[in-house]
Amino acid sequence: MKRSRIALSVLASATLALGACSAGSLGSSDEDSGGGKVSLSFLVDNAPETVKAAEGLAKDFTAKNPDITVKVESRPQGTEGDNIVKTRLSTSDMTDVFQYNSGSLFQALAPQKNLVDLTGEAFVGRTDDNFKTTVTAESKVYGAPFGNFFAGGIMYNKDVYTKLGLEVPKTWDAFMANNAKIKAGGVDPVIQSYGETWTSQLFVLGDYYNVEKASPGWAEKYTKNQVKYATDPVARAGFDHLQQVHDAGYVNKDFASTKLTDALRKLAKGEGAQYPILSSMITQLVTDNPGSENKIGLFAIPGTDAAKNGITVWAPSGVYIPASTTGDKLAASKKFLDFIASPEGCTSFGNASQPSGAWAVKGCTLPDSVPQAVKxxxxxxxQQASGLALEFLSPVKGPALEQICVEVGSGIRKAEPGAKLYDEDVKKQAQQLGLEGW
Structure with a gap:
């Protein structure tokens, strides 16, 4: 999700840390070598963990298929990397296989024209349905998953929960009841870190699973301007939640200045009991707070119906085959993707880069060493209790959400006016995209 429209600045800063391409990364694919052997080129972004995982997959795949070698090449992240991918596809100069975003950025590649249809491949049946949605165009599947799902949920300190005899809540009322007991126990119930404004969005963005469960097809109606946050109580709940935890005095007193690192430390030390945040931040939490990997759990942002409890997820990037890959290289490339989207591929990926989220391939298992929140x-x-974030289902998202969430979560603006302001914010973007109905 490094480049998704969630616009979380901590992730955006990582994607903008542009680096040089490896030698030959802008060149054309290698030709097949003699003796019936095939050499594939594999382009990935230059994030260190991405490169490590790709090289691990290439090595293990070749060990299993000695007649096929895979050479990993890298490209910058961010806008520069996007432009490289689009240019190379348009000039038929793409590597044999490449890794790129799923979701809206994948759709911008014109997959029907530029990518190989993989719908009939065996590995598609092993792929999680949520992921398939993010790499599908006109009912055809074009990619295999590279990496893990991560979620918008609530990390919680298990020691605090155990001490106070609390259970993981499956409804918002149960969550608020827990908050009352936590505050009475002398601990901040909910940590907020508005010193980094992107972190303010999770009660809204992470609530989309509940919106979709209550109103199936809400994203499609939203894209057509047929529903709005301010006038739909189910959708407005995320804004209501921000207001409720603030007004009840359940947030840390220094919420306005607290930053992500501070919030994770508070959670690890039990100074705060719960933190609405992306699950991918567990890596930083464990790195900065050694020994906390099994003390911090994760639960979904609760809705109104315990029977429909589930979590909102962001999909991993995909691995694709450009239309320019043909012949023996095409057959070998499909074989490589079949390996990536298999339990063996998951093991290979995990050996190279410890998983920070859930696998998108059925039958894959996490190593025992991963943090409890990942498990x-x-x-x-x-349990099939996960659903995609709204940004994977609709192109409509306004740039001012994080600032609006800070205002609502700080008591500056009430939930309904905040939701109304956000509706105005997304209207501008929808009009810029030329969407019908706006």
């Missing part, structure tokens, strides 16, 4: 997320995915 909790995988359980939601395995």
């Amino acid at each position: 909790d997320l995988q359980a939601y995915v395995d």
Whole structure:
């Protein structure tokens, strides 16, 4: 999700850390070598963990298929990397296989024209349905998953929960009841870190699973301007939640200045009990707070119906085959994607780069060494209690959401006016996109 429209600045800053391409990364694909052997080129972004995982997959795949070698090449992240991918596709100069975003950025590649249809491949049946949605165009599947799902949920300190005899809440009322007991126990119930404004969005963005469960097809109606946050109580709930935890005095007193690192430390030390945040931040939490990997759990942002409890997820990037890959290289490339989207591929990926989220391939298992929050997320995915974030289902998202959430969560603006302001914010973007109905 490094480049998705969630516009979380901590992730955006990572994607903008542009680096040089590796030698030969802008050149054309290698030709098949003699003796019936095939050499594939594999382009990935230059994030260190991405490169490590790609090289691990290439090595393990070749060990299993000695007649096929895979050479990993890298490209910058961010806008520069996007332009490289689009240019190379348009000039038929793309590598044999490449890794790129799923979701809206994948759709911008004109997959029907530029990518190989993989719908009939065996690995598609092993792929999680949520992921398939993000790499599908006109009912055809074009990619295999590269990496893990991560979620918008609530990390919680298990020691605090155990001490106070609390259970993981499956409804918002149960969550608020827990908050009252936590505050009475002398601990901040909900940590907020508005010193980094992107973190303010999780009660809204992470609530989309509940919106979709209550109003199936809401994203499609939203894209057509047929529903709005301010006038739909189900959708407005995320804004209501921001207001409720603030007005009840359940947030840390220094919420306005607290930053992500501070919030994670508070959670790890039990100074705060719960933190609405992206599950991918568990990596930073464990790195900065050694020994906390099994003390911090994860649960979904609760809705109104315990029977429909589930978590909102962001999909991993995909691996694709450009239309310019043909012949023996095409057959070998499909074989490589089949390996990536298999339990063996998951193991290979995990050996190179410890998973920070749930697998998007059925039959894959996490190593015992992953943090408890990652195991909790995988359980939601395995139980089919997960659903895609709104940004994977609609192109409509306004740039001012994080500032509006800070205002609502700080008591500056009430939930309904905040939701109304956001409706105006997304209207501008929808009009810029030329969407019908706006």
